[in-house]
Amino acid sequence: MINLISDTVTKPTPGMLQAMLQAEVGDDVFGQDPTVNALEAKAATMFGKEAALFCPSGTMTNQIAIKVHTQPLDEVICDEYSHIYQYEVGGYAFNSGIGVNLIKGTNGKITAEQVAAAIKPVYDWLPISKLVVLENTCNKGGGSFYTLDEIRPIQQVCQERGLALHLDGARIFNALVETGESTRAVGEVFDSISICLSKGLGAPVGSLLIGSKVFIRQARRVRKAMGGGMRQAGFLAAAGIYALDHQVSRLKEDNDRAKRLGEVLSRQPYVDNVRPVQSNIVIFDLKAPWTAESYLAHLAERGIRITQRRGR
Numbered sequence: 018m019i020n021l022i023s024d025t026v027t028k029p030t031p032g033m034l035q036a037m038l039q040a041e042v043g044d045d046v047f048g049q050d051p052t053v054n055a056l057e058a059k060a061a062t063m064f065g066k067e068a069a070l071f072c073p074s075g076t077m078t079n080q081i082a083i084k085v086h087t088q089p090l091d092e093v094i095c096d097e098y099s100h101i102y103q104y105e106v107g108g109y110a111f112n113s114g115i116g117v118n119l120i121k122g123t124n125g126k127i128t129a130e131q132v133a134a135a136i137k138p139v140y141d142w143l144p145i146s147k148l149v150v151l152e153n154t155c156n157k158g159g160g161s162f163y164t165l166d167e168i169r170p171i172q173q174v175c176q177e178r179g180l181a182l183h184l185d186g187a188r189i190f191n192a193l194v195e196t197g198e199s200t201r202a203v204g205e206v207f208d209s210i211s212i213c214l215s216k217g218l219g220a221p222v223g224s225l226l227i228g229s230k231v232f233i234r235q236a237r238r239v240r241k242a243m244g245g246g247m248r249q250a251g252f253l254a255a256a257g258i259y260a261l262d263h264q265v266s267r268l269k270e271d272n273d274r275a276k277r278l279g280e281v282l283s284r285q286p287y288v289d290n291v292r293p294v295q296s297n298i299v300i301f302d303l304k305a306p307w308t309a310e311s312y313l314a315h316l317a318e319r320g321i322r323i324t325q326r327r328g329r
């Protein structure tokens with residue numbers, strides 16, 4: 018079976034499993050798991066930040082970031098396609114008691130002008146615009162990505178208006194292998210960053226929240242309150258260290274394969290159109306009489322699994 022429904026279906030390589038087996042572990046709730054500590058230090062250094070926090074999922078790292086950056090009755094500004102809005106169960110309201118101020122961007126990407134226009138004036142009857150979240154790459158935007166030149170003006174608006182800027186960088190490395198930009202440069206423009214180890218990087222579990230010492234100290238408390246304090250998590254962190262050491266550059270192979278797949282699909286008579294393939298996500302429409310259901314069944318019989326995208 019060739020499973021292309023997501024880059025989360027990756028399984029650990031033998032090298033990664035070996036690293037997990039050999040991990041030195043302790044109790045991370047006490048801060049005493051050396052492998053977790055090593056992973057957190059590695060991620061912080063990579064992005065030129067002071068500290069990092071290992072969490073079970075990217076949903077949790079995003080939700081913790083929102084919680085630490087905001088107070089109830091604030092709002093977060095983001096594109097309408099954002100994962101934090103679309104796919105985190107409305108957790109921003111549940112966990113943080115805040116609202117969302119949605120921008121209609123282009124393929125999930127927003128501009129500094131749009132952000133500036135969305136920031137609310139301060140009145141007793143309005144939520145306070147406190148946080149901007151950018152997603153890079155943008156999942157529902159078809160794997161679109163920002164360059165730092167596009168992000169810096171947004172950072173400037175945030176700085177001038179006193180808003181925090183968070184990166185949902187679940188697939189940040191898929192963007193960086195295309196732009197050639199450095200993780201340190203990314204660290205310079207965001208107050209906090211979430212990255213996923215469990216997608217194309219092939220780790221079984223895990224995400225990291227990265228930021229200042231003060232921010233991560235508070236994030237650590239929120240993680241515990243959310244039930245995300247893990248004990249001998251070093252077995253998982255070892256997979257994460259292995260992923261960062263060995264798998265990052267290989268994401269270029271994923272992006273290139275996705276591009277090739279897009280080219281081949283665009284030549285098929287049953288394909289109506291293929292959206293521009295920008296990183297590792299391929300989206301295409303079928304011509305009648307094919308439907309998503311009939312095509313998925315056709316592929317499944319041939320040992321290939323893909324998924325239907327709903328909505329725009």
Ligand SMILES: *Cc1c(COP(=O)(O)O)cnc(C)c1O
Nearest residue numbers: 074075076077100152156185187
């Ligand atoms: C996958 C993903 C996340 C986090 O997902 P989890 O499954 O909770 O780890 C966050 N943002 C984006 C854009 C994602 O694609």
